[in-house]
Amino acid sequence: xxxxxETRAPDTTRPGVTQAAVDHRVxxxxxxxxxxxxxxxxxxxxxxxxxxxxxxxxNAETTxxxxxxxxxxxxxxxxxxxxxxxxSWYAASFITSALTxxxxxxxxxxPPSRCxxxxxxxxx
Amino acid sequence: MTTTADTLATDxxxxxxxxxxxxxxxxxTGKAMLFLTPFLxxxxxxxxxxxxxxxxxxxxxxxxxxxxxxxFAGLSNYAEAxxxxxxxxxxxxxxxxxxxxxxxxxxxxxxxxxLADRVRRGxxxxxLAFFLPYILPSAVVALIWIWLYSPxxxxxxxxxxTLGFGEPNWLGDPNLAMWSLAVTTVWWTLGFNFVLYLAGxxxxxxxxxxxxxxxxxxxxxxxxxxxxxxxxxxxTLVVVLQVIASLKVFDQMYIMTxxxxxxxxxxxxxxxxxxxFTDFRTxxxxxxxxxxxxxxxAVSAVWLIITRRQEQQxx
Numbered sequence: 341x342x343x344x345x346e347t348r349a350p351d352t353t354r355p356g357v358t359q360a361a362v363d364h365r366v367x368x369x370x371x372x373x374x375x376x377x378x379x380x381x382x383x384x385x386x387x388x389x390x391x392x393x394x395x396x397x398x399n400a401e402t403t404x405x406x407x408x409x410x411x412x413x414x415x416x417x418x419x420x421x422x423x424x425x426x427x428s429w430y431a432a433s434f435i436t437s438a439l440t441x442x443x444x445x446x447x448x449x450x451p452p453s454r455c456x457x458x459x460x461x462x463x464x
Numbered sequence: 465m466t467t468t469a470d471t472l473a474t475d476x477x478x479x480x481x482x483x484x485x486x487x488x489x490x491x492x493t494g495k496a497m498l499f500l501t502p503f504l505x506x507x508x509x510x511x512x513x514x515x516x517x518x519x520x521x522x523x524x525x526x527x528x529x530x531x532x533x534x535x536f537a538g539l540s541n542y543a544e545a546x547x548x549x550x551x552x553x554x555x556x557x558x559x560x561x562x563x564x565x566x567x568x569x570x571x572x573x574x575x576x577x578x579l580a581d582r583v584r585r586g587x588x589x590x591x592l593a594f595f596l597p598y599i600l601p602s603a604v605v606a607l608i609w610i611w612l613y614s615p616x617x618x619x620x621x622x623x624x625x626t627l628g629f630g631e632p633n634w635l636g637d638p639n640l641a642m643w644s645l646a647v648t649t650v651w652w653t654l655g656f657n658f659v660l661y662l663a664g665x666x667x668x669x670x671x672x673x674x675x676x677x678x679x680x681x682x683x684x685x686x687x688x689x690x691x692x693x694x695x696x697x698x699x700t701l702v703v704v705l706q707v708i709a710s711l712k713v714f715d716q717m718y719i720m721t722x723x724x725x726x727x728x729x730x731x732x733x734x735x736x737x738x739x740x741f742t743d744f745r746t747x748x749x750x751x752x753x754x755x756x757x758x759x760x761x762a763v764s765a766v767w768l769i770i771t772r773r774q775e776q777q778x779x
Contacts, residue, residue: 369683370582377579381593387608387651388596390619394611405622447502 515757518750526747528740534747541751551752553727554735557642558756561717561731562710564646569706570699572650573657578691580658581665591662598655602715609648610635610720635721638728645716645729652716653709657702664698665691697774704767711760732756 394402396412420426497504522541524533545551580590597605612620613634624632634644672690681689692699714733717723723730723738730738736756740749 366683373579373582377576377583377590380576381590384593384597384651384654386619387612390612391608403617405617405619447506 518753518757521747522751522754524747525745526750528744528746537747541748542755544748545752545755550727551732551735551755554730554732555756557728557730558711558713558732560642561646561649561713562707564642565649565710566703566706568646568650569654569657569710570702573654573702574661574695574699576654577658577661577665578687581662591659594658595655597652600652602652603719605648605652606716606719609644609651609716613644636725638725641721641725641729645720648716648720649710649713657706660698660702661695664695668694697771700767700770700774704763704770707763708760711756711763 390407393407393409395416396414397409398411398413398415401410521533523537523539524535525537525541526532526534576590576594580587580594583590600608612618615621615631615633615636618634620634621631624630632640635641668691672694673686676686676690712733713731714737717729717731718734718737721729723734732752733756736749736752739752740746
């Protein structure tokens, strides 16, 4: 959408408004938009960041509601992986999703007609 | 507004006609049915069959603890459901949850997509940020948010107390629990609507914006007079898919509050689950399911009517 700002023609109907003033306003507007977007994107990442943060804390520190980790550790990950069971759970999930994907493609790709629902998404 | 719609219609017409004749040529019924068979067999066996069985079962006093359909009960299951305060309470919880989640999930997704479409750098980052939660399974989302909401230790509890509020019991307060679940759901599923809107935005021809800026339209006018009207079809789709998805709420409520406190967050699907699998009254649960199915069917019918009308206007 930046192209709009660049290709914007001089506004001859309003002699009081200069090209520079218009460019400045558009630039300011774009900055505000970007700022709002960045703020929300970071807000959306907080729960996941907090999960990762907690995962890196030693057990004793998990009860402290702070982002700071005094003794960061991969201990929780090691315990989990050494437990052994997680690998068979991974395998179970992987086999299930592979079979589901293959089965879906096999049964759903055969019909030659196009799906009306997909058309309405793309608007074609 | 009408002029943009008209020019769009003429632009679109040839492509649509081509698509339509394409579809008619592909419609040799015999061959098409052959191709459809694998899907149809599975569809009949796993969707239509069980759904019909549900309707049949709703007229019997079927129970999980005895085999077969049981005795014919006529409409008594329906009469009981419709006169049960618990059924209506859970129905209201589902509707209330839908009212709480649908507007933010549509409006925020639209605003974020609009802003993400404007930025020049870091698009991948914004897509990641908003879509990442959507790929998490419900159990993981529930775990993360139970941890965030946990009394005394939770991050959000800390934020609330730091801001000077009393310590909120996010999931334990009957008046607050539904709002907490709504916040979790908005965070979790916004990414899907966000992506639908991004796709819709990319379909809008860029020259419309260039032409309008030549005529002196500012960014705000472009949004209200080009973007929003051009996204009509996407918005209809997003709203209806969202209403249906919100009506079908079960996972996060079942895991995070188990319908509590004091049944304040028991959705109608959880009511069906409780009656069917805790009380073993599958016949009665089937009647409640059928009643709920009618509600979802009504929403889908409204969508069908709206899209039909849009197609007639668009072509």
